[in-house]
Amino acid sequence: MKLVLGYLYPSVMSQYGDRGNVLTVVNRCRWRGIDVEVEDLDVGDRVDPDCVDLLLVGGGADAHQRLVHEDLVAVKGEGIRRAVDEGAAAFAVCAGYQLWGHYYRTAAGEELPGLGVFDAHTVHRAAQTGTRLDTIASAGSVRAVGNLVVEWGAHVLVGFENHGGRTYLHGGSCPLGRVLAGGGNNSEDGWEGCVYNNAIGTYLHGPALPKNPKLADHLILAALHRRYGNVRLDPLDDVPETAAHDRTVARALARPRRWLRLWGQGVA
Numbered sequence: 001m002k003l004v005l006g007y008l009y010p011s012v013m014s015q016y017g018d019r020g021n022v023l024t025v026v027n028r029c030r031w032r033g034i035d036v037e038v039e040d041l042d043v044g045d046r047v048d049p050d051c052v053d054l055l056l057v058g059g060g061a062d063a064h065q066r067l068v069h070e071d072l073v074a075v076k077g078e079g080i081r082r083a084v085d086e087g088a089a090a091f092a093v094c095a096g097y098q099l100w101g102h103y104y105r106t107a108a109g110e111e112l113p114g115l116g117v118f119d120a121h122t123v124h125r126a127a128q129t130g131t132r133l134d135t136i137a138s139a140g141s142v143r144a145v146g147n148l149v150v151e152w153g154a155h156v157l158v159g160f161e162n163h164g165g166r167t168y169l170h171g172g173s174c175p176l177g178r179v180l181a182g183g184g185n186n187s188e189d190g191w192e193g194c195v196y197n198n199a200i201g202t203y204l205h206g207p208a209l210p211k212n213p214k215l216a217d218h219l220i221l222a223a224l225h226r227r228y229g230n231v232r233l234d235p236l237d238d239v240p241e242t243a244a245h246d247r248t249v250a251r252a253l254a255r256p257r258r259w260l261r262l263w264g265q266g267v268a
């Protein structure tokens with residue numbers, strides 16, 4: 001079996017180690033004898049929906065999103081939407097997740113149109129409150145920064161978040177899971193991420209997949225299923241992954257975060 005992985009904007013959108021998600025998929029496939037071809041899809045490159053099985057995109061600052069949003073919609077949009085509608089898997093993290101919604105309003109109040117794969121929109125907290133980001137403290141006061149723990153069906157996902165954007169899911173869309181610790185989509189409704197077909201949007205950085213092997217295998221299976229039908233993945237020895245996961249979850253749940261005070265979420 002062979003899996004084609006499309007890595008969107010590797011040179012622009014890969015904050016907080018998100019490239020590690022690519023390495024995780026590649027290794028977890030190769031350890032099982034599944035061949036992986038990684039296609040770097042940078043600005044100007046089209047997405048061939050008949051060729052790509054799994055799309056990965058990472059995070060970036062507002063300035064990075066400004067650099068790629070036109071290309072994402074005009075050059076890659078049609079291919080990505082068709083691939084996802086036909087069952088390709090996708091994992092879009094933070095800035096990537098935000099641009100796969102309908103739009104992202106930046107801290108400066110500029111509206112960047114998105115792909116509309118996720119029925120959601122995002123507004124930077126500074127644009128909501130009119131906060132000027134001219135000091136470290138003011139910039140920090142509008143961001144969710146720290147460990148993020150999410151209940152995902154029978155499993156718990158863990159990662160790191162750092163975003164000013166607040167994402168609001170619209171009626172028809174389905175969250176990835178329920179927030180157990182951290183901000184998640186918007187620190188108001190208790191939900192994190194969004195799922196459409198086999199595409200997952202999330203605020204889980206870190207990178208997320210090394211510490212969440214079940215999520216990594218879920219994406220690999222969905223990607224292979226489209227091309228090969230019902231396939232099974234041989235179990236891997238995930239002792240180090242599970243140890244890292246469990247330790248980070250325990251730490252995150254043991255210490256609720258400082259930033260809640262900054263956001264005036266009523267923590268004394």
Ligand code: GLN
Pocket residue numbers: 015058059060061062065093094095096124162163164165166
């Ligand atoms: N620029 C976006 C925000 O601040 C995304 C940040 C990120 O990808 N870490 O919300």
